[in-house]
Amino acid sequence: MPVISDIRLNLKKNDILRREGFRGYTRIRPEIKNIVLELLESADSAHLLEPTTAYEIYPVTGMDPDKVLLEGDAVVSGSLIPSTFPEAKELAAIVCTIGPGLEKQVTEYSQGGETLRAMLLDGIGSAAVDTLVIEVCHCIANEASSRGLQAGSPVNPGMPGLTITEQGNLLGLARAGDIGVNLTSSGIMVPRKSTSLILALGPKMETWTQADVCARCNLRDTCPYTVLHS
Amino acid sequence: MAKDLCKTLADLKEDEVLAIVQEKLNAGADPMGILADASRAMEIVGNRFSKSEYFIPDLVYSGEILKKINELVKPKLTEEVGTKKGGKVIIGTVAGDIHDIGKDIVVFMLDVNGFDVIDLGVDVPAQKFVDKIKETSAPVVGLSGFLTLAYDSMKQTIEAIKAAGLRDNTKVMIGGGQMSDEIKKYTGADAFGKDAMVGVSLAREWTGTK
Structure with missing residues (x-):
């Protein structure tokens, strides 16, 4: 099972600000910008970001309209992958996390009445997870490319055709417990700054831009983090 | 003459706001009047937020400034009045x-x-x-x-x-x-x-x- 933990994240300013609820990016006031920069520095110096991923690549052995059959009697239920990636030869089950450090600090800020710092640091954490996913997908796509396969766009539990209840199955397939990512009894991932995804690999896979992903999402009109209105 | 507290707070100029409040308190201004100005400013902030001129961090920042105003004003308020009036x-x-x-x-x-x-x-x-x-x-x-x-x-x-x-x-x-x-x-x-x-x-x- 591949586990990668020495991933260097190059966080982009616009991604951070978007995750902090800003739109337009130009109107950030200097007082807030200074806090963001200070928090970024402290996240680095206090090692609040521990980007880690666990993933496993499974050969596809069969596909029905509502499920994908994988080697080792594993199954991914839902119509999303069969309908979007019918030519997939392999599926990569992936879990990414930045660890528990940042969210502990967010809670400390919140409990100490420093709500602004808490929310800005939380946004940095979300942007870090986004960036980590991009890095990990690139890494897996590069490896697949050497075997003549393309990677499709990542899909997550919760998207139409891949229910959130598949998350437990996905964490098992990626062996997420080995990097300290688990589900609560109600199905929430801990550490919270974690995400699970599937990458379909095959000869010709569909890919989307972030704007495409946002346009497909049920939250497209109200989401404060969408790229559509940036 | 002190600058307009309402406008300065609505514009989220923290240092200026706190200086104005302190100046008003030193001059013996009614603390309830200060809170009333602050309340009007927060309404403006809310309107700017609803028009996407301000964003969630700006909103929280305005709250943090208001909190500091409350801390300055609180000692001047009578016990019965206090700053909690919303239920x-x-x-x-x-x-x-x-x-x-x-x-x-x-x-x-x-x-x-x-x-x-x-x-x-x-x-x-x-x-x-x-x-x-x-x-x-x-x-x-x-x-x-x-x-x-x-x-x-x-x-x-x-x-x-x-x-x-x-x-x-x-x-x-x-x-x-x-x-x-x-x-x-x-x-x-x-x-x-x-x-x-x-x-x-x-x-x-x-x-x-x-």
Whole structure:
């Protein structure tokens, strides 16, 4: 099972600000910008970001309209992958996390009445997870490319055709417990700054831009983090 | 002459705001007048937020400035007046959900807008909400939940409030991730808030606070 933990994240300013609820990016006031920069520095110096991923690549052995059959009697239920990636030869089950450090600090800020710092640091954490996913997908796509396969766009539990209840199955397939990512009894991932995804690999896979992903999402009109209105 | 407190606070000029407040207090100004100016400024901030001229961090920043104003003014207020005038609001993230940042922002904005907020934390069982309503007679309850999984928990909590005979005197708002009229109906809530300012507006409306 591949586990990668020495991933260097190059966080982009616009991604951070978007995750902090800003739109337009130009109107950030200097007082807030200074806090963001200070928090970024402290996240680095206090090692609040521990980007880690666990993933496993499974050969596809069969596909029905509502499920994908994988080697080792594993199954991914839902119509999303069969309908979007019918030519997939392999599926990569992936879990990414930045660890528990940042969210502990967010809670400390919140409990100490420093709500602004808490929310800005939380946004940095979300942007870090986004960036980590991009890095990990690139890494897996590069490896697949050497075997003549393309990677499709990542899909997550919760998207139409891949229910959130598949998350437990996905964490098992990626062996997420080995990097300290688990589900609560109600199905929430801990550490919270974690995400699970599937990458379909095959000869010709569909890919989307972030704007495409946002346009497909049920939250497209109200989401404060969408790229559509940036 | 002191600059306009209302305008300066609405423009989020923290240092200038605090200097103006201190200057006014030193000159013997009525602390309630200062709070009234601040309250008008927060309305402007809310309007700018609703027009997307300000964003969530700006909103929270305005709250932090207001908190500092309250700290400066508080010693000058009589005990009876105080800075809390908005009534009690119980708030918590429903059972099964552990997300807290959105809830914490709402708690903060309610608090700086004068509400007496009772924050029950995260993963709060329905019975705990019921017990706290009985104990405090709070007229407003806020249920927070980020994932779709929280909707059932919100519904169960509202049903528990109803079963305890407390629903008629308790207004319930829900907030978190994806909220809509459909989810409001499903859970049995009175209203949903898409952001912290809507939460404050609802609490004001339901408690008759200006």
